[in-house]
Amino acid sequence: MAPKAHRHPDIDDVELVTVLSALAEPTRLRIVHMLAVHGCSREGAHGGLLEGERAWKDLDLPIAQSTLSHHLRILREAGLLRNRTEGTRCFVSLRTDELDERFPGLLRTVLTCNDR
């Protein structure tokens, strides 16, 4: 659909438990990892990618589209990522800075641990 506008919570309204719950699922942790590692890719020639963004369609995971959409919503509502719609396409990115202000060091620490 790429509906008119997604709802992004005010970062100050996000609870720590909500963030942890969002991250406590293999698929979602992997999505966040992908966005962190490869989010800033310079595929300049490709599309209207902004800094740190990643196209929905490039998130190729072994799950159904509807399931991916579901996980992205969980992450969005936990304040972890932001959706930007451009025509029918949509791009996702981590809310790195805001999140770091609310929960200092959390995202970076988790991602570092995730690398083993």
Place this chain on the structure above:
Amino acid sequence: MAPKAHRHPDIDDVELVTVLSALAEPTRLRIVHMLAVHGCSREGAHGGLLEGERAWKDLDLPIAQSTLSHHLRILREAGLLRNRTEGTRCFVSLRTDELDERFPGLLRTVLTCNDR
């Protein structure tokens, strides 16, 4: 019961997602918080408390005993805490150092975030 011996996982066998799942629940996060903040209490006169330990019975939460036991098991199996049995009593403590070696900074960061 306080059975003969609890099973504590080798910290290297613990997955990040397991730890996050364990922490992603209000009651359990509160338990970990209590152990971190008040674990090192000097109630010297009271019992055989070791450094950083806390007696089972002192964890007074508004839940049934069986529920508390369940949560403690989840935390134990996630490598977050250790049980020590002494007679019929049992004491719990965070596996702070081991955990920090496996997932550097994770516990401290989460606890700091939890303080707001």
Place this chain on the structure above:
DNA sequence: TTCGATGTTCGACGAACATCGAACTACGAC
């Protein structure tokens, strides 16, 4: 040995969750 205190395990229950396919919606292109 009998009793009480301390935790653990065992169903059982409803709620929440991950997953899927199908129906739907919004947009660009023709």
Place this chain on the structure above:
DNA sequence: GTCGTAGTTCGATGTTCGTCGAACATCGAA
């Protein structure tokens, strides 16, 4: 307008989870 693309929402299904009370196991004390 009509069609295809891109992503969301809905309904259904099976699983996991948090919670409880009851039964059980283990130990110290009387």
